[in-house]
Amino acid sequence: MxxxxxxxxxxxxxxxxxxxxxxxxxxxxxxxxxxxxxxxxxxxxxxxxxxxxxxxxxxxxxxxxxxxxxxxxxxxxxxxxxxxxxxxxxxxxxxxxxxxxxxxxxxxxxxxxxxxxxxxxxxxxxxxxxxxxxxxxxxxxxxxxxxxxxxxxxxxxxxxxxxxxxxxxxxxxxxxxxxxxxxxxxxxxxxxxxxxxxxxxATDLSAAGPMEIATNPTETHLAKRIIACLDVRSNDNGDLVVTKGDQYDVREAQGEVRNLGKPVELARRYYEEGADEITFLNITGFRDFPMKDQPMLEVLQRTSEQVFVPLTIGGGIREFTDSTGKHYSALDVAAEYFRSGADKISIGSDAVLIAEEYLKAGKKSGASSIEQISAVYGNQAVVISVDPRRVYVKSPEDTPRHTIKTKFPGPNGEEYCWYQCTIKGGREGREVDALELATSCEALGAGEILLNCIDKDGTNSGFDLELINQVRSAVSIPVIASSGAGKVEHFSEVFAETGAEAALAAGIFHRQEVPISAVKAHLREKGIETR
Known part of the structure; x- marks a missing residue:
């Protein structure tokens, strides 16, 4: 048929x-x-x-x-x-x-x-x-x-x-x-x-054998999600590989791009191991011309043939003009990714610039990629990837940014810090903090926050609970905790100590140091709802 x-x-x-x-x-x-x-x-x-x-x-x-x-x-x-x-x-x-x-x-x-x-x-x-x-x-x-x-x-x-x-x-x-x-x-x-x-x-949907019917239905519960993240870029030979770095440095000591596997194969493996979602972050040079980014589009297309959980793609989702002078809106770029198999798109550096304009103007323009994409595809399709680093201060009066009193003092004993948003893969800091970015993007139509922390990236020391709590308490959209996971206990800790709806990891999964199945088993032992 x-x-x-x-x-x-x-x-x-x-x-x-x-x-x-x-x-x-x-x-x-x-x-x-x-x-x-x-x-x-x-x-x-x-x-x-x-x-x-x-x-x-x-x-x-x-x-x-x-x-x-x-x-x-x-x-x-x-x-x-x-x-x-x-x-x-x-x-x-x-x-x-x-x-x-x-x-x-x-x-x-x-x-x-x-x-x-x-x-x-x-x-x-x-x-x-x-x-x-x-x-x-x-x-x-x-x-x-x-x-x-x-x-x-x-x-x-x-x-x-x-x-x-x-x-x-x-x-x-x-x-x-x-x-x-x-x-x-x-x-x-x-x-x-x-x-x-x-x-x-079925020839007749009404024709069903004996089934257990909920005469007194029990309350269902939303599970905490475990997300596998794949940073994808081209190596020096032009091949797309999954890589991982500490504070975004993805090259080995000898200068070669760290290669942890092929993106489609790894995504399929994580799906089979029980990952609740797969996220691709496109950090390759192809993102400069996203509409011609055929390798990454092919990754999505091939992955969606084998992986039947949600796929998120980030990197290069912005407006641009190509070498022939043809203009593409962010909506055009997002549409191409959606048609290739993505369920959600993630916006990083551009979200910071959009938030800065929004905070400066004090109103929505209707022209930002966040607003355009959420208007057509729904806010659930737009994820904001926040990449902040800690900036220590002696007192909240020393900065106009939102500070926290931290349990981990700075190098000179500072008891306060704020989280500075960065762009360009963490290479450039901006005068906007993580709280301002998250709340601004929610107001503009984003449906989810992917909350990273450069200071924690690659440390295996656990998620930045202070950052997560600060942002989670200020937004009403779901928050994904990212950066720092090193053992199963870090996942139960982040769910027990914060309101995060999901936790994301990369390196420990790629290197098979912590299997996804072990994370799920540990969470169930701790009484945390999982799939």
Whole structure:
């Protein structure tokens, strides 16, 4: 059977396409409204913002044939925004009508003590039998969203599963052969692929054998994420390699670029070992011309064929003009990465410059890469990589920056420090601190903070808990702790002592000093929720 993919031109649908192919099915894109009605099975992997998605559906003339297809109870699977568009509307785009197949409005998470977006692995409670969930046990699935649908009068018969994130919300729906899920099966490892396979193979989604139904559902919990980071650059022979350095020095004593493996092979290994996400940081010279960065795009494309957890790419995501005089916006560059398999993009040095302009102007310009990309793809698609170093001072009055009283005095006994943001791989410091950068970028539309610390990089001495606590207490978006991990205890420490939602490591995983499986086992022993 051929599967039709409703790709309206936004976000990463390559992973869905690759997952379908991996499961032994062929897939074609709906290129015209007629292709929707001709589909045997239709998958709608909605990515981005509600308003942008509905605008594109109308623009391409897809709304009417899609409604006809759904009302005829033909096999349909919506993913993430593909679920939300089935409802009447969303707070994300007030006044924009959804498809209206399901009663109710999609609303932003209202629990203020939790980070929004919800990003990570959470459980589901099954509310009724469905072929879609045949064989499903208690695995966690991958969610990334700021808005959710809730059970309300008129939509109860649609509810297939629910999940908790400060409140109970609908995590999947089904009525007849029409189904949709808020989680991403194509990014949920083996458990997600099994759900996708059930849809692809089923002749009738309502036909299900005995299943364990949650008559008294237990509260589900978001897992802490373990992320493997791969710094990728070209060596002196022009080959892309995974490297790692101390304070960004990636060359061996003899001058050669440190080579810790090939990026696609390492990413696949980490996926098989249980990594919850994979992050590529493109530190190669190719990033000067990102639209011609075919080696890195190929890395993403090949990785997404084999790795079914979220992929983040950072490096070179900014506006630029190439050698022929052609101008590319940051949105153009990000779009190319998304189409090649990235789920999120990470902005580093440019984020510092953007924040400086924002702080100087005191208002949004609407023109920054953060604002442009989050407007189209949603804030959950934009990660800000913060690269600060400690600057010690004797007193908070000695600097206008945000200081902390540290447990680790400076070289002259200074008891206070602030975290100076850097650009150009840590080579240039700027007069903006980590707290200012994080809060500014959140205001501009970023959905996650990747918090590094140059002083800790390569030390294996543990994460900078003081930095993480300072930033985490000031933002309402998720924070990824990075730099300094050297043993399993450092991961439990950062989760116990800070509110970080995820922890990232590189060198200890590359050198196989600390396996990801050992980190997960240790966290479970400490009672910390993991996948």
């Amino acid at each position: 051929n599967i039709t993919l409703l790709d309206y031109g936004a976000g990463n649908v390559r992973s869905v396409r690759n997952a379908i192919k991996k499961l032994g099915f062929t897939v074609t894109d709906a290129k015209t409204p007629a292709d929707i009605l001709a589909a045997e099975k239709l998958i709608f992997p909605g990515v981005g913002s509600f308003g942008s998605a509905m605008q594109r559906l109308h623009q391409f003339g897809y709304v009417e044939p899609l409604l006809e297809y759904l009302r005829a109870d033909r096999p349909f699977l919506g993913i993430c925004l593909g679920l939300q568009t089935l409802f009447e509307g969303s707070e994300e785009a007030l006044g924009v009508a959804g498809l209206g197949i399901i009663k109710g409005q999609v609303r932003r998470f209202s629990e203020t003590t939790l980070s929004v977006p919800q990003i990570g692995w959470n459980g589901i409670n099954i509310r009724k039998p469905s072929r879609l969930l045949a064989g499903f046990s208690e695995e966690k699935l991958y969610f990334v969203h700021s808005y959710r649908a809730a059970i309300e009068a008129g939509n109860e018969e649609w509810v297939l599963t629910t999940t908790n994130y400060g409140e109970e919300f609908i995590s999947s729906v089904q009525k007849g052969n029409v189904a949709a899920c808020q989680f991403h099966p194509e990014k949920s490892g083996a458990a997600g692929l099994a759900i996708l396979k059930n849809f692809l193979e």
